[in-house]
Amino acid sequence: MFRLIVFASFIVFSVTACVQGDSNVERGNRTQVLHIGNNAEPQGLDPHQVTGVNESYIVLALFEGLVSKHPATLEIQPGVAESWTVSDDGRVYTFSLRQNAKWSNGDAVTAHDFVWSWWRGLQPALGNQYVFMYFPIKNAERFFNGEVSDFSKVGVTAIDDFTLRVELANPTPYFLQLLDHYSTFPVHRATIEKWGEPDESYTRWTRPQNMVTNGPFELDDWRLNKHLIVRKSQTYWGADKVRLNKIVFYPYEVGPNEERLYRAGQLHYTSETSIDRLPWYYENKPHHVSIAPYAGTYIYRINNKKPHLKDKRVRQALAMSIDRETLIRTVLNGLFTPAYSIVPPGLLGYQPPQVFAYDPSAARNLLAQAGYPNGKGLPEIELQYNSSEQHRKIAIAIQQMWNKELGIKVRLQNKDWKVYLDDEATGNYEISRGSWIADYVDPNTFLDMWVSDSGINRTGWANPNFDKLVLKDAPSAKTRKARYKHFYDAETLLISDMPFIPIYTYSSHHFIHPSVNGMPPNIMNYYNWRYVYLDADWRAEPK
Amino acid sequence: MTVGNVIMDAEPGASLWADAWRRLKKNKLAVFGLLVLSVLIVIALLAPWIAPYGYEQQNLELGATPPSFAHWFGTDLFGRDMLTRVLYGGRVSLAVGLIATFVALVIGVTWGTIAGYLGGRTDAVMMRIVDALYALPFIIFIILLMVVFGRSVLLLFVAIGAVEWLTMARIVRAQVLSIRNQEFVEAARAMGLSTPHILAKHVVPNSLGPIIVYATLTVPQVMLLEAFLSFLGLGIQPPQSSWGLLISHGANVMEDSPWLLIFPGLALSLTLFALNFLGDGLRDALDPRVSKD
């Protein structure tokens, strides 16, 4: 009988030793079909409802806003709007829409579509989590809150079919940036109304046969947990310049699994590299690795309300005793850049202040001054992080650094995502891992989160001077230089008080096949799919 | 045979165990298993004294290195000595594996025996409770446990014991059902022995086979479950570790640093092999039917 088993298993394996065909990458390169690892199943495709990064990649393929961005420089460039003018006081934008911008069913994209879409985006019942993108527009916030019920009072009007006038409450230097955010994209009124109420979520308008979009691609196929395919739209105004025929988005979770699929030629692009595998790629396939600075900062929030963490010298000592260079070089395989500020250096020309540096002996002095020489008298500190391999590794290294340099005992505690969020929001923590990724390209997105009544602050830190600089002085500054000066002063205040510890500036890091063109790395990890194409004649050498 | 059984089992319990021990000693593999297991437990207990390094002692510049004279099992990403970490990991894994399995064993055997022996409505209610417990969402259950009772290692045993006894109860019940109408049990009933006595002296000993087999199978399962619970935030936290955690981290880097997977994996396998040899030996030794051989 034993022999029977051996025989049976032999049969099974010889039968299955079948010949395997071309890989996705090889086939895709011939037919201009791009295969993208996209980390998770999209929550949905309604631009006014989705919130995640992976959803945004699909939505950016399907829709187009008034403006779009250059794939490399991120400069604003025309989208549905062919051109626009800004009034001298910076408060009135007048957009001229393309006459040839079309929905995928052939309808023209008009200024009325935008007015209706923005009205929809401001419906509270819709649950648009990015509704604040509209708030620079005059009366938009008040309309959303029900203080203004007449939408015609909101600063958006269709002058004619192809002219849209937008009036802002205050000059907002980054307003055009917001118009490339999917929450301000137009949606097709007739389609949405066909499948339900405008403010109803849970309708079928985003299903493949039903969906009408205005972007360079249209929805082709959507299989839950398998793939989502978009195909080139024939009605798109720039269709002649779109070179990809299809993009296949796979909901493959980042990590070792995604890396194996990439290695097997099933993906052109992974939504992240697998950090553990990086040394192998550096050695064997360096031209498959793409690493670029990313507008995000990895931080440790400190609960400023806890008695032993109230003293800013303790917080500074903690910040100054983390050897970021070594941490990144060894544990993180060189993937990120040490951060000593919250705004990543060079974001749209802004240079943050350098308030502190790695200095363990100064850190020890500060801790002693605070009354805890060599950590004596300081209770054990709990450091919480949400369950993830990378957060765990960083915490282990930092736990040891604090113990070695300061004599502080740190207890690590991982928590599942929602418990972690709940504890952070309710102040039930001592030190908590956190991060911030820019919503738009402007230092403001990193600074206004720390004002005293911000829901994202969560440290208990408040400083009226900081609030004034960020909320009043900076927005009313006349020049970019003056504005950045206010930001600089605000950030100096912030980092000197150290309500949180900056650890590193993020990188976007991907495995990307050398045949892929038109996806240059940029600080927003943004892709403009209409520029992407595949080069079937790519050569294995580094470019 | 049945009559012989009844008579033998009517003797004081001590001799049953003494007999079993005598038979177990004759089984070389079982003795070997017992020996290996004892050595593993002793090593785990002595870890703080025999480990060559501190389990939390890092050397970031060294990083992950293959086995060498300085580090017999190599080092991990943080330059920590893997031999030390496997030794310390054994403390957690063996404790969790043995204690949680014991908890599951006690609850499961009691529950299953009572349900199976009494039968009827009692059985129906008890086993439907088991069905319902299977169905409750486990992750939420664990998260709630932590919210209500905090995060202690003690809770880890409770959490694991609380889920692992279910299948044990089903297996025991099925076995008890199949023997409760056999002649020797009916004979015991006819002799007017009390139900607890019959259960303890006749029913359970005759169900020991599957109980022991399943108990030995539960140990490695529990050790791996511990790693999952640590992922949820219950159980041990870094820099402490366990075999289950070392294996799950090692699995991520098995192509680049296989030693991080192999050594904790070997430790776990060794324990399981030893346990199984011991379990098989115990089963044979305690089998009342072969007792007269």
Next chain:
Amino acid sequence: MLRFVLVRLLQSIPVLFTVITATFFLIRQAPGGPFDADKPVIPAVKRALEAKYNLDLPMWQQYLNYLGDLLRGDMGPSFKYPGWAVHDLILSGLPATAELALYALLVAIIVGVLAGVCAALKPNTAQDYIPMSVAMLGICMPTFLLGPLLVLVFGFWLNWLPISGWGDLPGDKIMPSITLGAAYAAYVARLTRGGMLDVMSQDYIRTARAKGLPERVVVFKHALRGGLIPTIAFLGPAFAGLLAGSFVVETIFQIPGLGRFYVQAAFNRDYTMILGTTIFLSTLIIFFNLLSDLLATWMNPKLRHQLRGQSV
């Protein structure tokens, strides 16, 4: 027989009801809600969302609403995937997961029973040690390790099998089925061996042998019946466990199944999805435990009268 099944089905109603009720109230106690995110939702938006999903009603009212909807066959919308109803999601993942679990179960039964019987026929010989050692390795090898290992060996080194997908390429179902089934096969092998050994020393087997029946008949007609009792008791919950445990395998091999929804719903606090998958799973558990008990009773000659007579 019919009565046995009917009684059990009636019993399952309160079980299901208890599970639904307990789950409904338990999940609300877990910290964090479905709309909590790193970037907190504007209070007005959160209120609107909660109103939309009736989360602002008193708990008992939500509960009654849910039961009412459920009776009408409506499990509600998913909070995490607002474009989909819970039953859409479950139905989309069910075929792949059910098929995977079935194949894994077949692997477990065929390999496990064969190995267990082999071992029990000649205990303490090579024919016992070799399959049992393999079985033990199978137990020590969690799916998150076995899957990638198989992928490396059969996918990359030998290039025999596709490394992902389900029904897309010939042979892509083999590795997932083996990965998921292996641990269960090991359990079945150990339990079968133990069960067979127990039975082989019993009187009726000795009698059968004494009657001069061929060994094959003795083993497969008589011994297997009693020897498989622990295995069958194990297989009931095992099948349900396979369904729930397919999460890891589905992630490794990119199978569009239910396991990922089941696990992620808990982490996302997607209340309706948790309830939906739990109801689904508990129905299966009840069904397979019933099947397993039925089989165990039927296989045991001494218990078969139960199927006709008295209640369970």
